[in-house]
Amino acid sequence: MKVTKTTLMASAIAMVAGGAMAEEMTIVSWGGAYSKSQLKAYHEPYSEKSGVTILNDDSSAEAVAKLRAMNEAGNITWDVVDVVAADAIRLCDEGLAMEIDPDTMLAPAPDGTSAADDFGDLLVSECFIPQIVYSTTFGYRTDLVGDTAPTDVCSIFDLDAYPGKRSLEKRPINNMEWALICDGVAKDDVYDVLATPEGQDQALAKLGTIKDNVVWWSAGADTPQLLADGEVIMGSTYNGRLFSVIEEQKQPVAMLWDAQVFDLDGWIIPAGLSEERQKRALDYIMFATDTQRLADQAKWISYGPARASSAPLVGQHAELGIEMAPHMPTDPENAKNTFLYNYEFWADYRDDIDAKFQAWLAQ
Amino acid sequence: MTDATQSGPMLAADGTPLKKSLARSLRRRKLRALALIAPLLLFVLLSFVIPIVSMLFRSVENSIVSETLPLTVIELQHWDAESGELPDEALYAAFTKDMVAAVEAKQHTRLGTRLNYEQTGMSSMFRKSGRQIKRLDVEADAPFKEKLIDIHDGWGDVETWKVIKTHAVPITNGYFLNAVDMRRTPEGAQSQPEDKQILIKLFGRTLFMSLVITGSCILLAYPISYLLANLPMRVSNLLMILVLLPFWTSLLVRTSAWKVMLQQQGVINETLVWLGLVADDARLVIINNQIGTIIAMTHILLPFMVLPMYSVMQTIPETYTRAAKSMGATNWTTFWRIYFPQSIPGIGAGSILVFILSIGYYITPEIVGGTKGVFISNRIAYHISSSLNWGLAAALGTILLAVVLLLYWVYDKIVGIDNVKLG
Numbered sequence: 001m002k003v004t005k006t007t008l009m010a011s012a013i014a015m016v017a018g019g020a021m022a023e024e025m026t027i028v029s030w031g032g033a034y035s036k037s038q039l040k041a042y043h044e045p046y047s048e049k050s051g052v053t054i055l056n057d058d059s060s061a062e063a064v065a066k067l068r069a070m071n072e073a074g075n076i077t078w079d080v081v082d083v084v085a086a087d088a089i090r091l092c093d094e095g096l097a098m099e100i101d102p103d104t105m106l107a108p109a110p111d112g113t114s115a116a117d118d119f120g121d122l123l124v125s126e127c128f129i130p131q132i133v134y135s136t137t138f139g140y141r142t143d144l145v146g147d148t149a150p151t152d153v154c155s156i157f158d159l160d161a162y163p164g165k166r167s168l169e170k171r172p173i174n175n176m177e178w179a180l181i182c183d184g185v186a187k188d189d190v191y192d193v194l195a196t197p198e199g200q201d202q203a204l205a206k207l208g209t210i211k212d213n214v215v216w217w218s219a220g221a222d223t224p225q226l227l228a229d230g231e232v233i234m235g236s237t238y239n240g241r242l243f244s245v246i247e248e249q250k251q252p253v254a255m256l257w258d259a260q261v262f263d264l265d266g267w268i269i270p271a272g273l274s275e276e277r278q279k280r281a282l283d284y285i286m287f288a289t290d291t292q293r294l295a296d297q298a299k300w301i302s303y304g305p306a307r308a309s310s311a312p313l314v315g316q317h318a319e320l321g322i323e324m325a326p327h328m329p330t331d332p333e334n335a336k337n338t339f340l341y342n343y344e345f346w347a348d349y350r351d352d353i354d355a356k357f358q359a360w361l362a363q
Numbered sequence: 364m365t366d367a368t369q370s371g372p373m374l375a376a377d378g379t380p381l382k383k384s385l386a387r388s389l390r391r392r393k394l395r396a397l398a399l400i401a402p403l404l405l406f407v408l409l410s411f412v413i414p415i416v417s418m419l420f421r422s423v424e425n426s427i428v429s430e431t432l433p434l435t436v437i438e439l440q441h442w443d444a445e446s447g448e449l450p451d452e453a454l455y456a457a458f459t460k461d462m463v464a465a466v467e468a469k470q471h472t473r474l475g476t477r478l479n480y481e482q483t484g485m486s487s488m489f490r491k492s493g494r495q496i497k498r499l500d501v502e503a504d505a506p507f508k509e510k511l512i513d514i515h516d517g518w519g520d521v522e523t524w525k526v527i528k529t530h531a532v533p534i535t536n537g538y539f540l541n542a543v544d545m546r547r548t549p550e551g552a553q554s555q556p557e558d559k560q561i562l563i564k565l566f567g568r569t570l571f572m573s574l575v576i577t578g579s580c581i582l583l584a585y586p587i588s589y590l591l592a593n594l595p596m597r598v599s600n601l602l603m604i605l606v607l608l609p610f611w612t613s614l615l616v617r618t619s620a621w622k623v624m625l626q627q628q629g630v631i632n633e634t635l636v637w638l639g640l641v642a643d644d645a646r647l648v649i650i651n652n653q654i655g656t657i658i659a660m661t662h663i664l665l666p667f668m669v670l671p672m673y674s675v676m677q678t679i680p681e682t683y684t685r686a687a688k689s690m691g692a693t694n695w696t697t698f699w700r701i702y703f704p705q706s707i708p709g710i711g712a713g714s715i716l717v718f719i720l721s722i723g724y725y726i727t728p729e730i731v732g733g734t735k736g737v738f739i740s741n742r743i744a745y746h747i748s749s750s751l752n753w754g755l756a757a758a759l760g761t762i763l764l765a766v767v768l769l770l771y772w773v774y775d776k777i778v779g780i781d782n783v784k785l786g
Contacts, residue, residue, distance in 0.1 A: 062748045064748075064751060065747055065749075065751060090476070090751070092472075093472035093486075093490060094473050094476070095469035095470070095472075170734070201558075215651055216651070216733060216734055218729060229628050229629075230628045231627055231628055347490075348483055348484045349483055350750070351479055351480055351483065351750055351752070352483040352559075355559040356558050359558055359561040360558070361734040362561055362564055362734060362735065
């Protein structure tokens with residue numbers, strides 16, 4: 001478990017000041033720049049307001065497996081967990097996450113709009129409280145793609161116009177959709193086609209045309225590193241990672257927003273917490289997911305706030321001082337052609353298609 | 364001797380028979396020894412043996428179907444899967460009853476996830492149907508057959524019931540079959556469709572690459588260990604630190620460093636291009652494939668080979684080689700006939716260590732292995748943390764354990780485990 005220095009210090013001070021055990025809660029997230037944005041926007045103001053000490057645990061990548069193991073062992077040590085929507089659905093399905101009533105447990109928007117309406121369609125599961133909208137999209141090296149910069153996602157498959165290596169995630173999700181679109185399947189039909197074995201073969205065949213030129217990544221930091229080193233000329237990753245390569249590290253990289261795939265990330269509260277801990281977790285959630293707090297997070301990282309009412313409040317980056325709105329995946333200029341991660345389809349087809357995809361990769 | 368002439372058994376000082384007294388004191392000593400190691404034994408048992416056994420048990424455990432749908436499973440026994448006809452109303456009624464209870468306990472989606480491993484689509488079918496079946500009254504709303512098929516046409520598909528029936532057994536061989544690219548069907552075990560076969564291939568690759576890594580470790584470690592064992596103490600200590608230094612560095616740091624070294628715009632390729640040995644447009648591909656994994660893992664596991672070799676070579680007396688040479692042996696003969704046979708126990712110990720460690724390696728192949736250089740352990744990790752198919756992960760793990768034990772046994776038969784020395 002990684003405990004950040006600030007919280008260590010805070011808890012040490014709290015221990016000394018209070019003499020007795022201070023109130024503590026463990027919040028699980030992804031680590032890195034993302035955890036920092038949460039620390040600044042949520043944890044620090046919340047600790048100040050309530051006196052609760054927050055411990056960070058960077059385990060979100062294995063959250064479902066670990067929560068399942070904790071549940072079996074009957075000892076749940078986490079209070080609030082940050083997960084992607086697909087994991088939240090699975091946790092809800094397995095009865096490992098608590099159901100949330102948006103009307104009573106979440107703060108309404110400042111203008112009185114109920115939380116349910118403010119989050120709208122993004123409440124994809126009864127247990128899930130959305131936080132941000134992020135996207136998986138492409139970045140390319142401006143100096144390595146020749147005179148015409150790519151504007152179309154299908155440039156990925158165009159080896160003649162853009163010779164060189166590309167990086168794609170080592171899993172079927174997103175790649176199969178992009179392959180089908182670029183193989184002439186209409187956007188609305190993608191999942192109908194992908195549900196058939198022929199459609200899956202078609203997608204793999206399309207990916208096969210560039211297979212020898214693909215570096216497959218499994219960690220979100222891989223593509224930024226490969227782009228910065230010039231190992232690949234274009235590659236997919238999370239838009240926030242590309243933002244930091246472009247704006248913070250000033251690398252010659254640009255975004256290709258076309259056919260970006262939106263996904264959601266947010267909180268769940270594990271099922272089976274004691275009443276006291278559950279109350280504390282809910283109090284935190286009520287505070288951390290209100291309109292202002294979600295807008296505050298966007299000062300630290302280029303992910304779009306999940307509430308409609310937060311969007312107008314997004315301002316400048318806290319350290320770089322640049323306007324954040326144009327870097328949001330949800331910005332109208334960037335969101336001309338988008339996909340929303342199809343949770344239901346992948347919940348059903350993930351096992352089957354992943355086995356095929358891995359077998360195909362190993363050929 | 365008066366004792367010898369005595370007719371009764373030999374007695375100890377306190378009058379008990381000597382045999383009994385001896386046995387008692389032995390037993391007491393054994394108990395004391397056991398008490399001394401009890402904390403360790405208990406610790407190993409609790410933190411090692413029990414978790415492993417329970418994990419292995421998951422590879423056959425499958426009570427979820429019969430526990431979630433107890434009435435349905437009983438009814439299914441009367442249904443003939445071969446008839447090609449849907450089950451009768453009694454089964455649908457039993458199923459509705461089971462599902463209402465399961466939805467109440469939030470067990471139905473868990474079962475959907477389990478069955479989705481076998482048949483795509485089960486996950487959403489159970490989730491969606493659950494919401495509507497919950498509203499049905501188990502008494503008043505009968506008959507259910509039509510209603511269920513209305514809710515989701517999957518309930519009107521014979522295949523659905525076949526899958527449930529096939530996987531209703533509390534102890535299943537299904538996970539083990541999956542682990543060897545087969546599957547459990549109503550007609551018995553069958554192979555997976557060809558485009559989904561991958562696990563056998565990965566097992567083979569894991570064994571093959573572990574052997575290659577062990578071999579290259581032997582080749583590299585032998586001369587180093589020889590040097591270490593035969594140089595003066597001051598120099599060899601310095602060299603030893605060089606061997607151990609990477610050993611103390613984090614595994615992730617070393618693996619990431621290899622990435623910087625090996626990639627196409629990396630240190631090795633840049634140097635070769637600069638020297639003119641490789642053309643700029645034909646840079647070597649030495650990462651994200653098997654070569655990358657072999658290089659990085661050989662480097663990481665090298666100390667495990669050097670250390671046992673070194674400690675065995677240190678014990679080989681120099682007088683033997685001198686004696687051989689004084690009797691006219693050439694340098695080669697001395698090495699091959701005198702020195703090498705004495706160093707074999709070190710090679711054996713190092714090889715076992717390196718081979719067994721590399722068979723279970725996960726993070727290095729994941730980072731530098733690309734698609735062709737990954738091991739079976741990467742698949743196990745996927746099933747533990749991503750697909751949550753713990754039964755399959757357990758079956759894969761069990762097979763891997765069995766393979767290692769089998770190889771250990773073969774090694775013992777061929778080389779002999781007594782020939783392994785760590786120093």
